[in-house]
Amino acid sequence: MSKRPPLKSSVLLGVAKVLPRCRWCYCSPAKFSNGFISLVLNGSKGSFTLVSQQNWPQVHGVPAIQGQLKSVDEDFFVDEIAAEKPSGEGKFLWLQVEKKSTNTDWMIREIAKTIEAKPEQIGYAGLKDRHAVTRQWISLPGFFERKLEQQDHVAGFKILQRERSKQPLKPGMLKGNRFEIRIRQLSAAEGQPELTQNEIEQQLNQKLQKIAAEGFANYFTEQRFGYENIAVAKDFLEKDKPVAQSKQGFYFSVARSLIFNDYLAQRIQRQNWNQCIEADLLLEHETGKQKFAPEIARFAATVAKGKLSPSGPMYGKGEPRAGGQAYSLEKQVISLHSDLAVGLISYGLKMKRRSLRIFAQALSWRFEENDLLLQFELPAGCYATALIRELVDYRSASQQPNDRLASN
Template structure:
């Protein structure tokens, strides 16, 4: 926002604004950028523009379960343009005359996109509300009752269709890169949107980690950003070494493909490598916190400790905040990956499992 005067109100009142001290952790937060993470296939092969318009970035949720058609929870399949998920949930709560906590959604979706996602509203003993007051950029595509609310993460995945305009790239090289991603997957980085505008969620997490507990629900998002930063840094180091989808370390934690089942590779043999190369299993990295159900051992444990040795403030803070540790696959795959060229535009479509970011795929193609 542009101010009409250069005078600072706090300075006028004698309250000079104090800038936060430049501590090592604040410097780490300010220096972190997704753009600096290692690429798996040698870096982008050209340039282009994504999100010239909202229609250039289309995403549609895929639920992990079937709706029953009856029950106290009204499910709405909504298409929105230029709105974030939380704001739409607030609108639905007001129209339905329920508290915000009675409106649920499976995940957050971008504002600068056309997105189709599910919401549920708890309406025990109540009829379906009249949603005709919703603005034109929010459309209800389907609605159905269910006997349980929609919970966070209750998705099979998301389907994307992206348009990259002003494409400037060697087409043969770009096709080769797309083929490589189709067969080998790509690093499962968290995208920039995970960190808030200007990566501000990381800086906002510092006082929360220092005190060792959250006071507001929004602070949980800041802690999630911290875990995402640490995971991305660890994954980037493994990408640099060529150990993100093959060449495991003794003691690595493996995840069965398409499952949450984990096991520790206490030894490395040809069969394990074969299963990795065929994406039957994936290597995992730490989502830092306390008391993970499965932990790496031996060489893999040493590697993770050394890779994040400079980030003990963040790791210890997550543990003090009692954030549960977990594991995340280092590789993700784009199902049904297809593409076509239209003049100076690339249109690419694919499906990703829940929690994976389309922008992590695009960064392997263009800058």
């Protein structure tokens, strides 16, 4: 375990540049009601409400339909889209594996145990959910191949392909994921009027058409936050409570994801999550390139077409590069997480950007009796459940407290 590095004066100065002082934000004390935080900033900047995690707003309206997600693992199928294919030769062995009812971390430990390797010798591009059927590539040094010759199936997963490559897999070497999802037991949501099957299908068809055309909010969802991940991240970064070094990166991500989601929620409340505002920092969907937008008129049409989208902070050291109205809102959100922000900077995390809006590729759907079947692709780091929460108020039959490392 490693403790937080001591803060240097230059780091503290960097925080001061981003975090507004109380006299800047005119903040009044936080008010707590029914477990939801409502912090209002008064003054010339206007009112500002921090939305709770349980109530981050949808962009296509609150769902009037509910459904069951992951009744069985086969209801949630994920096929990893690798950023590159194995070269066919080299000193590393790539394996395409299919797993069920296990997360990537557990699978890697089991493979390491089977071939007498260290878990850190096994590479992967992305983590996959436990409660699903998933396919992904992993890599290991080629000299372990002989030990794997008789191992096509180990409890919880099986090996589908074996290929040689010149380099190992590393986190981030991932283009995206392909999803096939079944949502069962569709009905009117609690408190909503009863709906016939035809009415349910009509409402979902309309929403799916809007999602296909306009995209949806690029939230981090429960796979990132779990039951207690936010609390652990706050204890780690705000109170310096020890966390195993192997888990620190995950809790950095939890903290940054919380700040990002709160910023996205503010943009949705202002109805400009998919529009260019003054001095926005935009991201190009195809390339990921950043574009500063000092003039709204210059970029408004390109944003409306979905080629560019506004971005939000994945907080860390460095200037946000957004300005004007966009930067002002970022500072307000970050100020509400000032202890987390200081912790992230003290560990040397660098500022990154994430698109507020995402589009599902190859989106298709059909109905089977009382179920909705979805097929679509998302870029790496985007969550299928962020799309699903726009459609239905869902309950996951398999959500467990120990799923903290799961990611779709």
